[in-house]
Amino acid sequence: MNPLSVRDILGGRAPKDAPVTVRGWVRTRRDSKAGISFIHLSDGSSFHPVQVVAPNTLPNYANEVQRLTAGCAVEATGTIVPSPAKGQPFEMQASAVRVVGWVEDPDHYPIQPKPHSLEFLRDVAHLRPRTNVIAAATRVRHTVAQAIHRFFHEHGFFWVNTPIITAADAEGAGALFRVSTLDLANLPRTPEGRVDFAQDFFGRETFLTVSGQLNVEAYCLALTKVYTFGPTFRAENSNTSRHLAEFWMIEPEIAFAALSDNADLAEALLKFVFKALLEERPEDMAFFDERIEKGIVAKLQGIVQSE
Template identity: 65%
Template sequence: MQVVSVKKALSGAVEAGSKVEVRGWVRTRRDSKAGISFVNVSDGSVFDPIQVVAPNSLPNYEKEILHLTAGASVICRGTLVQSQGKGQAFEVQADEVQVLGLVDDPDTYPIQPKQHSLEFLREVAHLRVRTNTFGAITRVRNAAAQAVHRFFHSEGFCWVNTPIITASDAEGAGQMFRVSTLDATNPPRGPDGKIDWGKDFFGKEAYLTVSGQLNVEAYCLAMSKVYTFGPTFRAENSNTTRHLAEFWMIEPEIAFADLNEDAALAERFLKYVFKAVLDECAPDMKFFEERQQKGVTERMEKFIGSSFERIDYTDAISILQKAKKKFEYAPEWGKDLQTEHERYLTEEHVGRPVVVMNYPEAIKAFYMRINEDGKTVAAMDVLAPGIGEIIGGSQREERLDVLDARMRKFGLDPAHYQWYRDLRRYGTVPHAGFGLGFERLIVYICGLQNIRDAIPYPRVPGSATF
């Protein structure tokens, strides 16, 4: 007898007539008048459960099997046979159904076999993965994450683990979570009455990272092609469907590269990940097509088959200003593009993904390279039909004097970034990279309406449950 996953049992990889053991949780149980129970069992390995046919001749049929409800855990042993019913190719004719755990009170079990609102499921995040929706999201998230690593490995990148605790603000925005072991009710203070952070654990102020970019740049300037993929944190009090306080970021960095090479990398990367998900998660994508957003699969297929249109920011503003469309926010040079502008460019003007390049320097971060015009920086945003910005990136400022001037302009003290400045003092080279919020990618792939559904345990203002 072999232990098999539901995915393997349903795939045809196991010969019919084989003795198998399937382990999982009950989705539904249906009893026939002929004294047979049909138990649908899921182990999370694939979208569909497998049907286990349990006859009343089993010794625990009356005492346990007839009491199985959604959520109960079982080990089923029997023969894998071709199913006579509709909907699946194989089922298990049970010789034994071992009940490991019943549900204490089936009437109050939160994940009843019915459709639940996503709002309700956010309140039971520890159980929502047992639903079709969140099982599918979890498998897609896994497939996408695995594809991220495979892509960069195939392109010769080295994965670097950047610190979660940092003293640097990579974005210069100041919206960071402080990390401290000081007594919050009675912190030590200096002669001026201010908190003495020198007495804190790290001897200075420390925060949760908003980006691994600055750290990964250091490794880029020795390893040539690197990336980081890990958790990041933003203390933005944004209670919206597009923001999380904790999320995962993918940040590659390439040495001896300019903005055009950066844009080309982003295009190859997105197409690779999308194709991997379509290839590996077809049943899940079919579900999203039916339940979340019609056309998500076709959208990804078109994305994979399209060449990205590159448009200069100045030209994009001109296009928007000439558009015969009334925008809520008037497009204006020197201001960032709004989602409505991004979607117009991708969905109506071009009809495919767009890379907007060379933004005004005043609206971009200090580390982005100043262009020859002195007014713009070598920055880019990759815009996708249906969502807008999905990737942000830039060529980094490799000239020390220019970088110092940018820091001062942004109110940053170059002395606090001495190690980062060293990268420009010891063998500086042109280099570029981008950042992609992983959850935003999952939202796009699955057609979700709220980013809180793209991560197992969402962290948002006013909530850190679970």
């Protein structure tokens, strides 16, 4: 039986009156006095988890289901029915719950059902994708990247993969990260006492790219409409939100175009991406609007609807 995603289940795309399987990680488990456990299960496909209703008639109810804690990996099989609970359209009435993986030390499992600071999450980077903020940011970034590629494809642009390791300084005004295989404790020297980069891997100084623009401009003069979208690196030692050591940058280039053509393209791209984001990730954006930046949804809607 092919498993369904939580997003498909909550979106009403599960078959009716037929057993389905869902796999994911436990967010919370609550037991009722009536001998029923309510397990919130997330697989990352949706902001909201799906509720799995597990009765005490399951053969492993006492020795496994009631021992489930946050972070346990579970496979649940059952029937999807409308949920009487507020805030969730559907839930699963489980006929089987199989534990795929346990959390060895539940008392010290760091990702609990409560808000965590970003500083704290940096110390548990291997588990932070299970939090609302990181999972939502990942889904939003995916949607934005897909929309960017879709926009340029529909407008006749070609995507150019420019080098990440390069000998060129495309900006000429900033610090670069050097790429080298030389032994820093025993650097080769020229007769003048300088580092002999001729003995390095590429036979010359090389760096992580600060921009793909120089390369993509050459392609523009052959393919007319091109763009690069990939990682760039800046070595400015500045600890602000406006100076990142690594980020992804979009750089379109158009031949035979005026400044107004570039401005129109930039506006159309932003509206296209924001519209896709609002339509495809409403729950994630609602979360950001509530917890990260008040009014961001209205702001993006205003841009999309502007003339």
